[in-house]
Amino acid sequence: MRLIDEILSDSNIDRAILQVKRNKGVSGVDKMTVDELDEYFYKHRREIRHSILNKKYKPQSVKRVYIPKPNGKKRPLGIPTVVDRVIQQAVAQVLMKKLDSSFSEFSYGFRPRRSAQMAVLKTLEYINEGYDWVIDLDIEAYFDTVNHDKLISILREKNVNDSTTLYLIRKFMQAGIMEDGLVKPSRIGVPQGGLCRYRHKPPYVDKDIMPS
Numbered sequence: 720m721r722l723i724d725e726i727l728s729d730s731n732i733d734r735a736i737l738q739v740k741r742n743k744g745v746s747g748v749d750k751m752t753v754d755e756l757d758e759y760f761y762k763h764r765r766e767i768r769h770s771i772l773n774k775k776y777k778p779q780s781v782k783r784v785y786i787p788k789p790n791g792k793k794r795p796l797g798i799p800t801v802v803d804r805v806i807q808q809a810v811a812q813v814l815m816k817k818l819d820s821s822f823s824e825f826s827y828g829f830r831p832r833r834s835a836q837m838a839v840l841k842t843l844e845y846i847n848e849g850y851d852w853v854i855d856l857d858i859e860a861y862f863d864t865v866n867h868d869k870l871i872s873i874l875r876e877k878n879v880n881d882s883t884t885l886y887l888i889r890k891f892m893q894a895g896i897m898e899d900g901l902v903k904p905s906r907i908g909v910p911q912g913g914l915c916r917y918r919h920k921p922p923y924v925d926k927d928i929m930p931s
Contacts, residue, residue, distance in 0.1 A: 721881055721883075722813065722817075722879065722881035722883075722884045723771070723772065723881050723883040723884045723887070725813050726809050726810055726812075726813045726884065727768050727771060727772070727809070729764075731809050731812055731813060732760065732764065732805065732809055734808075734809075734812060735805045735806070735808035735809040735812060736756050736757065736760060736805050738808050738812075739753055739756065739801060739804045739805050739808055740753045740754075740756060742804075744798070744801075744804070745784075745798060746782075746798075746800070746801065747779060747781065747782050747798050747799050747800030747801060747803065747804075748779055748780055748781070748782045748800060748897050749779060749800050749802075751800060751801050751802065752801065753801050755801070756801055756802070756805060759802065760805070767802075767806070771806070771883070771887060772883060774883060774886050774887075776806075776887065776890065777890065778799065778800075778803045778806075778890055778891050778894040779799070779800045779803060779894065780894050780895040780896060780897040780902045781797035781798055781799045781803075781894055781895070781896055781897065781910045782797070782798040782897055783795060783796070783797060783798075783896050783897060783898035783910075784796050784798060794911070795863075795910075795911065796910065796911050797896055797910020797911060799891075799894070799910075803891070803894075806887070806891075807891060810884065810887065810888065814874075814879065815830075815831060817877070817878070817879065818877055818879075819831060821877060825841075827841075862908055862909055862910065862911045863907075863908040864907060864908055865892075865907065865908050865909045866907060867889060867892050867893070867906075867907065870888075870892070870909075871885055871888070871889060874888070892905060892909055893905050893906075896910065
């Protein structure tokens, strides 16, 4: 089975719909809510599948919103439409099975059967071993500076070679940002708030970078 066929299988799409409904969240630019997903996919599932397989699917632009940060600044978020979130979730579910084994054993964020609480427990384990330093690192504006070509290249290196899947991921990255009624093109970066982002996400706990 091709990767895109696995992504678009009824069982995987149904799981994605259920997960997006569980996540809840606000509407995107089209104002559709998660409560409308079941009926929408009942009516349009074949049409969506056909457009993706023929590389005709066009994700809608993401809605720009801002949330306050503890330092007084605001963090920009990009909210995809609920339909686009379902497709992104469907992609993520299949790619995670393929890619998770290649992630570092010290990476805990946004991974199956892992959590921030597990990262804290691992940190406490290292403290009990005698380590007494915790280093907090962050990559400034990481999401805003993701290079689309580099990300696609990394996916290819991870044996994600299905052209339709890669095309779909690129289209999501290029969907554009709607702010104040205007759509800005997305030539670099991926919006925080969507699911189409594949990386080793903090928390990341490794005693080898902790001085004893």
